Amino acid sequence: MPTLPLSPGSTIGILGGGQLGRMLSQAASRLGFDVVILDPEENSPAGRVSRGQIVAEYDDPTALTVLGRVCDVVTFEFENVPAASIERLAEAGALVAPGPTALAVAQDRVDEKTFLNAVGATTVDFVAVDTLDDLTAAIQHLGTPSLLKTRREGYDGKGQVWIRDAAEAEAAFEAIAGRPAILEARAAFTRELSIIAARSQSGEIAVYPLGENTHTKGVLKTTLAPAVTDAATDARAREIAEAILDGLDYVGVLGVELFDIPGQDGQAGGLLVNEIAPRVHNTGHWTQDGCGCDQFEQHIRAITGWPLGATAAHARVEMTNLLGDEIDQWTNLSAEPDVRLHLYGKTEARPGRKMAHVNRVRSLA
Amino acid sequence: MPTLPLSPGSTIGILGGGQLGRMLSQAASRLGFDVVILDPEENSPAGRVSRGQIVAEYDDPTALTVLGRVCDVVTFEFENVPAASIERLAEAGALVAPGPTALAVAQDRVDEKTFLNAVGATTVDFVAVDTLDDLTAAIQHLGTPSLLKTRREGYDGKGQVWIRDAAEAEAAFEAIAGRPAILEARAAFTRELSIIAARSQSGEIAVYPLGENTHTKGVLKTTLAPAVTDAATDARAREIAEAILDGLDYVGVLGVELFDIPGQDGQAGGLLVNEIAPRVHNTGHWTQDGCGCDQFEQHIRAITGWPLGATAAHARVEMTNLLGDEIDQWTNLSAEPDVRLHLYGKTEARPGRKMAHVNRVRSLA
16 A cells, blocks of 8 residues: 555546546646546547546456556546455555445445435435335335435436326336335425535545535536525535545545425424535536635545645636537637636537536625 | 637647646646647656657657647747747648747847837847957947847756956856857846736737746746736736737737836836747746636637637735755645645656746735
């Protein structure tokens, strides 16, 4: 295992060569690190701005051994990394961050919600579903509407189906191909917030201000940050983030999606955790133009054993994703003085594909 | 010649793989461009964060032809680019920016000062020196102390010698090996300022606030920006920058070093131009953490035919170069919340070598 903190000139490996890997690589190079990407797609967005790329599958044993040997620390831009891949990287001598526990928890929605509730980060009620009978019983327990999701994989609204009536159980179970699943009660939330937080190798924690998110067809469209909130909500969100980070003995940046539940009928409202992502997160892109140390540099600082950077906002930022052919808006956007462009270098603008984001920067006041 | 503005996905070539090329490449990739570096040193700082690097000399005809063919536009991080290299790039089909006129003027100190005075950007008095007799006559004309510099090449105080007495003429001429030279009168300045400005393919001009510079042993040590100045000085500096940019029909970012001359004995003071650099400039590094669009993105915008970005300062920044083993300060600097680190990925910390810079960010008020 390498000695921490890692010196500039050390090499960081990243599994995944998409836009998150690209922005992590750019942040790492600002701090003087070299970066090697592992991604099966040649000339990936991240590979193009890095020292090198190994073109191979994420479970290719030889590729993982090579990556583990040339890198001092290895991290990833997505959570569905096979546990065996992590083991092989560690065997080859690389530090891996975040660690296998955080990944395992985040890969299974039942394990994730069980963990969250155990550390006091409350979620909606849920029931594990393995069979159609389980599902029928779960619907009776949680009522409708309720949301059926596969336990593993699925993102941006994929692998999930709303059940509005008990009679839809069979169709819903078929829609997810009968895979191991979770049924979640519906949260009566008014808005989705998210909080980005980091924990260092020494257990230091840094938390960014809350962002407020909007979605289109299940895909994040905008984040406004710092969100307009009250002090109690800010404090509760920070408490939730800290409980999760400490509970997972986490190292790196983590994103937490929250439901903001209004108080009603004399009952207090509060925050429920929707899900966590053990990585830099789309709802944290605003930090690039709103904070002294953005989430990408923060992740690199955390995994290399550096002290964490400043998270206070110096501007109010509206982040907007450009999906598919919305990328064609670059000509107009490039002429707007308050817009900061972040393009991912993807050649093919498939419908719904995340091609870029822009941060509109305004004064905090 | 390519159609402007260049679309994201286009390829930008950069002659020179040092820190300026590196930061240009990082800015270009944020806008979705691919970058190819030409530099004789393998794995150069810029090559490591770019799509590719051609390892060859700057006058290698084959390398230049290849670079000109794969790139839509080619630029450079230093001014001593051979004119024949520029021609070859253009023949291979690439747009080259800034153009050959700007480079030719900046490569010869006599031509540079002649041009500057012609467009109203006043310099110190000077005399061209080809022989020892010329030098003796020049010293008589300009008095001592005066500064003897080679006409071509030399930077960071190299290739120049102060003459404090007429008797030192012969030794000084030998010190510069009798090369074609220029003798410059001494400027009675109180401080060095610099201004970074850009001109787009369509002739649009954007100017950053002035910076105030300090040097150690002829090498830039700090820039404080925006500098504390009066409105007349700001206006005059902007006027000078515009005259130079328009006079050269310039495309890209240009740095102008200025002497701030105090008024005395009833005579008005003013600004004299020390020298110009037809490229991004060390005294503009503060813009990375002080302005919406930094000098690197601005240069990329200018040469690709994009509209120019916002140049107003949103923070006061003190930029400090880390030279040689000062890079070892990274451990302390990484823990300072107001410090933004920019490391160049150089492996060998030779004495005086520019290894990194830091921007200390403070509020404008």
